[in-house]
Amino acid sequence: MSLKHGLLGLLNYGSMTGYELDKAFKASLSFFWQAKTSQVYRELDAMERRGWLTSERIMQTEKPNKRVYTITDSGKEELACWLSLPEADIADAMRVKSAFLIRVFFAGETNIEQSLDMLRAYRDKCLESRKSLRAAHTASEEYGAVVGDKRKAAFWELSILYGEAFYDASLDWAEKAITILEDRGL
Amino acid sequence: MSLKHGLLGLLNYGSMTGYELDKAFKASLSFFWQAKTSQVYRELDAMERRGWLTSERIMQTEKPNKRVYTITDSGKEELACWLSLPEADIADAMRVKSAFLIRVFFAGETNIEQSLDMLRAYRDKCLESRKSLRAAHTASEEYGAVVGDKRKAAFWELSILYGEAFYDASLDWAEKAITILEDRGL
DNA sequence: CCAGCCATGTAACCGGTTACATGATTGT
DNA sequence: ACAATCATGTAACCGGTTACATGGCTGG
Numbered sequence: 001m002s003l004k005h006g007l008l009g010l011l012n013y014g015s016m017t018g019y020e021l022d023k024a025f026k027a028s029l030s031f032f033w034q035a036k037t038s039q040v041y042r043e044l045d046a047m048e049r050r051g052w053l054t055s056e057r058i059m060q061t062e063k064p065n066k067r068v069y070t071i072t073d074s075g076k077e078e079l080a081c082w083l084s085l086p087e088a089d090i091a092d093a094m095r096v097k098s099a100f101l102i103r104v105f106f107a108g109e110t111n112i113e114q115s116l117d118m119l120r121a122y123r124d125k126c127l128e129s130r131k132s133l134r135a136a137h138t139a140s141e142e143y144g145a146v147v148g149d150k151r152k153a154a155f156w157e158l159s160i161l162y163g164e165a166f167y168d169a170s171l172d173w174a175e176k177a178i179t180i181l182e183d184r185g186l
Numbered sequence: 187m188s189l190k191h192g193l194l195g196l197l198n199y200g201s202m203t204g205y206e207l208d209k210a211f212k213a214s215l216s217f218f219w220q221a222k223t224s225q226v227y228r229e230l231d232a233m234e235r236r237g238w239l240t241s242e243r244i245m246q247t248e249k250p251n252k253r254v255y256t257i258t259d260s261g262k263e264e265l266a267c268w269l270s271l272p273e274a275d276i277a278d279a280m281r282v283k284s285a286f287l288i289r290v291f292f293a294g295e296t297n298i299e300q301s302l303d304m305l306r307a308y309r310d311k312c313l314e315s316r317k318s319l320r321a322a323h324t325a326s327e328e329y330g331a332v333v334g335d336k337r338k339a340a341f342w343e344l345s346i347l348y349g350e351a352f353y354d355a356s357l358d359w360a361e362k363a364i365t366i367l368e369d370r371g372l
Numbered sequence: 373c374c375a376g377c378c379a380t381g382t383a384a385c386c387g388g389t390t391a392c393a394t395g396a397t398t399g400t
Numbered sequence: 401a402c403a404a405t406c407a408t409g410t411a412a413c414c415g416g417t418t419a420c421a422t423g424g425c426t427g428g
């Protein structure tokens with residue numbers, strides 16, 4: 001149930017509308033978790049029913065009406081509880097799912113050009129993602145300095161560092177894989 | 187739809203029962219994709235309805251009756267088609283989902299000991315997974331030599347190499363993160 | 373005697389995806 | 401003129417998880 005807890009974490013920084021939350025989620029957590037706008041609204045509803053949030057409808061004339069969500073004490077408790085789940089649950093949280101690697105596993109069924117194309121496309125995507133993370137990194141450093149909370153900033157940095165390490169490793173692998181296939185003529 | 191295609195790929199090596207497929211899936215593809223036994227049976231049903239498979243019930247007296255699945259030409263076509271999807275879909279296949287990283291992102295809300303415990307537990311799990319992949323690697327090398335298909339064996343190796351690179355990078359990151367937090371006293 | 377393997381599934385539920393609907397304001 | 405931004409959702413569907421049901425044979 002990570003989407004709910006991701007949203008709780010963001011709302012813990014301050015009250016927001018569903019629209020703003022959706023954008024905040026996509027701007028910060030989308031590297032580790034993806035959610036469609038329609039799902040965000042549905043989850044907010046469910047969270048309010050559980051008493052983790054309250055919402056207030058605000059009428060506007062110039063713009064569409066909006067609904068501002070605020071985390072409750074019960075929601076803060078739930079967040080704290082989720083953040084301190086024991087180590088046992090970490091194995092679950094670590095799990096990798098990659099359709100790409102299933103394709104690699106079965107790529108022996110395709111021809112040489114096809115498998116090399118696939119790997120080259122993967123390498124290019126990794127390069128692209130790596131570049132956009134570099135931008136995110138500098139943006140986060142500046143933001144961290146503004147906010148002034150060194151502890152929070154340190155963890156934001158760490159999560160970005162993870163992403164960089166991940167893409168660097170993926171890139172190295174892709175380049176090595178391409179070289180191996182080219183050299184062996186497979 | 188990776189589970190369906192993973193199962194197709196395995197059935198393409200030879201006909202099997204649902205039970206055997208489930209075990210084969212868990213033995214080979216479970217690093218990149220996880221599926222419960224009950225889901226495997228459900229997917230096999232759906233795949234048969236689509237005409238990708240046929241099944242034959244085999245009565246046994248000493249053991250429970252079984253049902254052997256065989257890939258059809260239409261299923262082989264579908265597999266080939268999936269394996270040659272264009273680069274556009276690779277971005278989708280690359281996507282990372284990690285509840286653990288959401289926890290890291292919000293770990294600034296918890297205390298020092300809690301966040302260090304979390305990172306140490308993560309590091310330990312990585313070490314464990316890394317060790318079991320080393321075993322899988324040697325097993326795959328031996329199996330590859332027996333099968334004799336160098337091309338297939340090369341891709342099995344590559345997918346395991348990916349896993350090793352992934353866990354090595356995760357481990358390095360975790361150790362670095364622990365050092366940073368300890369040094370800065372955060 | 374009990375654990376574990378063999379072998380099949382069903383039912384309910386939850387979470388994620390796709391497609392659709394509305395409609396005013398602001399900037400190029 | 402056209403796209404983007406603001407702002408809300410609904411409905412149907414698909415994929416993954418949890419819990420449950422059955423039952424004989426084999427090895428420690």
